[in-house]
Amino acid sequence: MTGKAIIFHGTDAHPDVVWLPWLREQLTKRGYAVEAPHYPALNVEPISRFLPKVLANHTFDENTVLIGHSGGAALLLAILQHIDTTVRQAILVAGYSTKPNTNDEPVLQDDYDWAAIRGxxxxxxxxxxxxxxxxxxxxxxxxxxxxxxxxxxIRDDGHFGDENQAYPTFPLIDRLID
Structure with a gap:
C-alpha cells in the first residue's frame, strides 16, 4: 500500500539536510508521492499563525504518512490535533511537546488535545x-x-542529525513506514 508522505524538517533547517533527502528517495522508489516543503518560519512564527498556512498547503487522508524531525515533529502534534481526518502514520523524530531547552519554541501550543491527536x-x-x-x-x-x-x-543517537552530527540515512524510519 502506498500513498503520500510529507516530511517536515526541523528548526532552522530545510528539506535537504541529514536523512531527509535519503528518505525522500527511498519512499519515492517505493511508490509514495513525497512532499518535503521548506518552511523557514517553522519555530519562528507563532504556531497560531503558522499552522493555518501549513494546513492550507497540504491535504491529508487515510493514506498519508507524516514524518517530522525536531521542530518538524513538534509541528506534527499541532497538525494531528487540527486536521479533520485520520492519517495512516506519524513518525516524530526527536520530537517534543514542552520546551526541551532554553530556546524560544513558537512551534509549541500552550496545551494539546491528546485525544484528538490520537484520534x-x-x-x-x-x-x-x-x-x-x-x-x-x-x-x-x-x-x-x-x-x-x-x-x-529510544535510541542513543544524539539528535538524529543536525549541523554537528552527520546522519545521512535512517533505515529505521524506512522500515516503520508501511
Whole structure:
C-alpha cells in the first residue's frame, strides 16, 4: 500500500539536510508521492499563525504518512490535533511537546488535545534519544507516548542529525513506514 508522505524538517533547517533527502528517495522508489516543503518560519512564527498556512498547503487522508524531525515533529502534534481526518502514520523524530531547552519554541501550543491527536492517526511513533544534546530526549518522547499512545523507540543517537552530527540515512524510519 502506498500513498503520500510529507516530511517536515526541523528548526532552522530545510528539506535537504541529514536523512531527509535519503528518505525522500527511498519512499519515492517505493511508490509514495513525497512532499518535503521548506518552511523557514517553522519555530519562528507563532504556531497560531503558522499552522493555518501549513494546513492550507497540504491535504491529508487515510493514506498519508507524516514524518517530522525536531521542530518538524513538534509541528506534527499541532497538525494531528487540527486536521479533520485520520492519517495512516506519524513518525516524530526527536520530537517534543514542552520546551526541551532554553530556546524560544513558537512551534509549541500552550496545551494539546491528546485525544484528538490520537484520534487523527492510526499509528504514531516517537523516536527519541537518551543523549539528545538539544533536550529532545527520551523523556520528551515518553511524555508524548503516555498521552497519545502509539510506540516509543529510544535510541542513543544524539539528535538524529543536525549541523554537528552527520546522519545521512535512517533505515529505521524506512522500515516503520508501511
Amino acid at each position: 487523527h492517526v492510526r499509528d504514531i511513533y516517537f523516536i527519541n534519544s537518551r543523549n539528545d544534546p538539544s533536550g529532545c530526549d527520551d523523556r520528551q518522547g515518553r511524555a508524548m507516548f503516555e498521552r497519545a499512545g502509539g510506540t516509543q523507540i
